[in-house]
Amino acid sequence: MSREFKILLSLLRQYLTRENPLPEIGEYSVNWPHLLQIANHHRVSPLLYGILKSDESVPTDVKQQLQRLFYGLTAKNTRSMFELTRVCAQLEKADILSIPFKGFVFLDQLYGDIGLRPCADMDIYIEPGQVRPAVGQLQQLGYSSHLLRDVPDVDVVTKFYTLELSNPHNGFLFDLHWEVTDGYVSHLYSRQELQSATRPFEFAGFTVPVFRDDITLALIVLHGAKGSWSYLSAMLDLAVFFRRFPRIDYDSVVKRMEHRGVLRMMTVGAAIVEHFFHAPVPLSIKDHIDGKAKSLAMDIVNRMRSNPPAQPPTRWRKVTFNLQLRNRWTEKMRYLLFKTKPKKVDMRGGNATAGWNRLERIVMRGQ
Numbered sequence: 001m002s003r004e005f006k007i008l009l010s011l012l013r014q015y016l017t018r019e020n021p022l023p024e025i026g027e028y029s030v031n032w033p034h035l036l037q038i039a040n041h042h043r044v045s046p047l048l049y050g051i052l053k054s055d056e057s058v059p060t061d062v063k064q065q066l067q068r069l070f071y072g073l074t075a076k077n078t079r080s081m082f083e084l085t086r087v088c089a090q091l092e093k094a095d096i097l098s099i100p101f102k103g104f105v106f107l108d109q110l111y112g113d114i115g116l117r118p119c120a121d122m123d124i125y126i127e128p129g130q131v132r133p134a135v136g137q138l139q140q141l142g143y144s145s146h147l148l149r150d151v152p153d154v155d156v157v158t159k160f161y162t163l164e165l166s167n168p169h170n171g172f173l174f175d176l177h178w179e180v181t182d183g184y185v186s187h188l189y190s191r192q193e194l195q196s197a198t199r200p201f202e203f204a205g206f207t208v209p210v211f212r213d214d215i216t217l218a219l220i221v222l223h224g225a226k227g228s229w230s231y232l233s234a235m236l237d238l239a240v241f242f243r244r245f246p247r248i249d250y251d252s253v254v255k256r257m258e259h260r261g262v263l264r265m266m267t268v269g270a271a272i273v274e275h276f277f278h279a280p281v282p283l284s285i286k287d288h289i290d291g292k293a294k295s296l297a298m299d300i301v302n303r304m305r306s307n308p309p310a311q312p313p314t315r316w317r318k319v320t321f322n323l324q325l326r327n328r329w330t331e332k333m334r335y336l337l338f339k340t341k342p343k344k345v346d347m348r349g350g351n352a353t354a355g356w357n358r359l360e361r362i363v364m365r366g367q
Helices: 003-016 032-041 045-052 060-093 103-110 128-140 146-150 191-196 213-226 232-244 250-260 263-277 291-306 315-324 329-340 354-365
Strands: 099-101 122-125 162-166 173-177 198-203 206-211
Touching: 003 032, 003 045, 003 232, 003 263, 032 045, 032 060, 045 060, 060 103, 060 122, 060 128, 060 198, 060 206, 099 103, 099 206, 103 122, 103 198, 103 213, 103 232, 128 162, 128 173, 146 162, 206 213, 213 232, 213 250, 213 263, 232 263, 250 263, 263 291, 291 315, 315 329
Parallel strands: 122 173
Antiparallel strands: 099 122, 162 173, 198 206
């Protein structure tokens, strides 16, 4: 493990638990460009500003660089946050249920600070039957979709998972979702559950419905696993969740993911969190960390330690890893089928071949 990677982990541990002492950075000859390169790769640079701004052993130019990054990101994310509330308010006036999730909602729920992570777009869950009116409302606000230019019938779009819309005037991007896992994991929560499993959340002075904490945990896990647990930011999200929500019903989340055959996604992430951050893992999850989960976790740990900042896995390595994260063969087949089908912006990719259609029928019979 490089000295800079080790220091970065120590700093992130200190963020998790203030009782942890800061590493004695002044005692080392730190390669600051290399440390910042690693932090940028793992999407945790903004966190460093709050941790290091009062450390006199950190060079002034490094602090200034982190300060510019933090405040610039805070300003950008604040604009995006108010745009999110504007869109949610517009949908609410039209009597359309909209539930923002991921992105800024995660940041506010977990960290209480939206300046700690860049967010490329904004995600909103809506009911499938409300896709057409929701698109209409967004179009009134200046949003459009490349997909709808080719296929103007909005009802056809509902055969997919999400629809991306952009606003050329302000540069904002929105993803409308009517399946929160985008087919990556099928039916982890039913639509009926998603509609009722919400709670009010104060967000930028505007009260919005957000998903229940157990659903938020599942989404954090799926987000990290979808990226092959390649980034410290995803691991930190999971560690922060464990600390902030120690008393949620972890057993129910474990049982649900175990039933769907994807519990290994969570146990691998938990094993890495425990190794890198020394964070406590809920017993109901820890008891399910089997040998396969430990093996996959150590593969990731060793890759990060041996060559930081490690490059993200190749496309085929991601597919192989994702198959290993699934405990059941039916879910493995579902994932392969999902990879062959067109996604939100891949309308011209065509449907699965006859062979994959046959595979789909086999998987559905074995459900």
